[in-house]
Amino acid sequence: MVTRGQEGGSAGPTILRVLLGAHLRRLREARGISREDAGWKIRSSESKISRMELGRVSFKERDIADLLTLYGCHDEEERSRLVALAKEANTPGWWHRYGDVTPNWFQAYVGLESAANLIRTYEVQFVPGLLQTREYARAVIMLGHGRAADQEIAHRVELRMSRQQILTRPEPVQLWVVIDETALRRPVGGVEVMRGQIEALIATAKLPNVRLQVIPFDVGGHAAAGGSYSILRFPDPELPDVVYIEQLTSAVYLDKREDVDQYTTAMEVLCVKAEPPERTFDVLDGILSDLHTHS
Numbered sequence: 001m002v003t004r005g006q007e008g009g010s011a012g013p014t015i016l017r018v019l020l021g022a023h024l025r026r027l028r029e030a031r032g033i034s035r036e037d038a039g040w041k042i043r044s045s046e047s048k049i050s051r052m053e054l055g056r057v058s059f060k061e062r063d064i065a066d067l068l069t070l071y072g073c074h075d076e077e078e079r080s081r082l083v084a085l086a087k088e089a090n091t092p093g094w095w096h097r098y099g100d101v102t103p104n105w106f107q108a109y110v111g112l113e114s115a116a117n118l119i120r121t122y123e124v125q126f127v128p129g130l131l132q133t134r135e136y137a138r139a140v141i142m143l144g145h146g147r148a149a150d151q152e153i154a155h156r157v158e159l160r161m162s163r164q165q166i167l168t169r170p171e172p173v174q175l176w177v178v179i180d181e182t183a184l185r186r187p188v189g190g191v192e193v194m195r196g197q198i199e200a201l202i203a204t205a206k207l208p209n210v211r212l213q214v215i216p217f218d219v220g221g222h223a224a225a226g227g228s229y230s231i232l233r234f235p236d237p238e239l240p241d242v243v244y245i246e247q248l249t250s251a252v253y254l255d256k257r258e259d260v261d262q263y264t265t266a267m268e269v270l271c272v273k274a275e276p277p278e279r280t281f282d283v284l285d286g287i288l289s290d291l292h293t294h295s
Contacts, residue, residue, distance in 0.1 A: 014111025016089035018055030019238060020082065024064075025053040027071035041070045056108065059086040098159040101152060105251045109244055110159075114166060118174045118233040120267055125228065126183055127197055129160050130167065130175060131204055131212075136197040137161070139189025167207065176211045178270045184214065184287050195291045202284050213274035214283045231263060 028038055028049075035049040042048070042063040051057045064086045068079050095102065095110045102110065113119065113130075121128050126140055137160045141153055148156075166173045184201075187194040205212040230244045243254040243263045254260060275283055 012111050012115045013089050013091050013093050014055065014108060015115040015234065015236070015239070016085060017057075017059070019236065020059065020085050020089055021053040021055040022238060023082070024067060024071070027068070027073060028053075031071050033070065038067060038070060042066050055089075058090045061086060094162070095159065098155060098162075101156045101159065106246075108253070109246075109251060110163060112232050112234075112242060112244070113163065113173075115234055116166075116173055116232040117171075117235045118176070119230055120176045120178075120233075121228075121230040122178045122267060122270055123183055123228045124180045125186070126188065127179065127201065128177055130164055131177065131201060132160060133193075133197050133200045134161060135193045136189055139193055143188075167204070167210065172207075172209045174209050174211075176213075176271075178213045178215060178267070178274050180215050181217050181283075181287075184284075187291075191291055191294055195288065198284055198288045198291065202281060202288070205280055205284070211277050212280050213271060213277055214280060215270065215274045216283070219273050229263060231260070231267060 028035070035046040035053075038049045039045045039047075042060075044063075048057070052059065052063075061083055064083050065079070068074075068082065073079060073082075093107075093111050093114065095107060095114075099107070119130075121130075126132075127136060129137070132140065134157060138153065138157050141156045141160075145153060145156065167175060184198065188197075201212065204210055228246070232242045232244065234241075240255045240257070241260045241264070243252075243260055245252040245254070254263070
């Protein structure tokens, strides 16, 4: 059964593709049909079937109809529902208008982020994008795109600000962030920008759906020493948790149970080693006081 997730009321296209792809995979496996044979049926390849089943490509109605016939799905009501779902899954998400500044591998993440109901993030170097102020976001973006035109920089900043709407929508995402103290002490954009960023964190951490913890310098090494990552969970029980690891020019998406379990365990250790949530405001106030001293 393919169901709808929640994205302020309806599932986003990324999630619909993932759900439909998973449903097609189950139908194929139940009939004992190989990806190669399925690919031949739709005049394509095994790799195309793999990408469809992972929800990483759009769906052609003809392909869906042909695959359903091959998989023995002849119930007209179910066929119509799945074809309609494919149409909806092909509808561009709100982030499509930022396609000029977002590569495909990141557009996929924005779609998952928009559909998630719980996001757990560990960040080493910067304040997470969902918590950045406009000025801080601009400073971070300039680090990697300093030669870009002003219009492109502004578009990238606007995308980051738009993503933050998931924190205050009618059914907001639950966000649990663990930040290394190093990220909060690094004056990205200068002391004034950093002061505004810390003040914004203090305000955002008061939201009932946001939990913020800081790992102090004196903790030393820990289980997630490999770097920053996020774990996304979705309201639809058919969808597995996804671990997202961003790299310089690409990203890694992990959804195998053993991988997700390992990253989840590391996140639990980080939460234990970090200052408890009730201490967050004291930590942030201390950093803010230091910034005033150095201004």
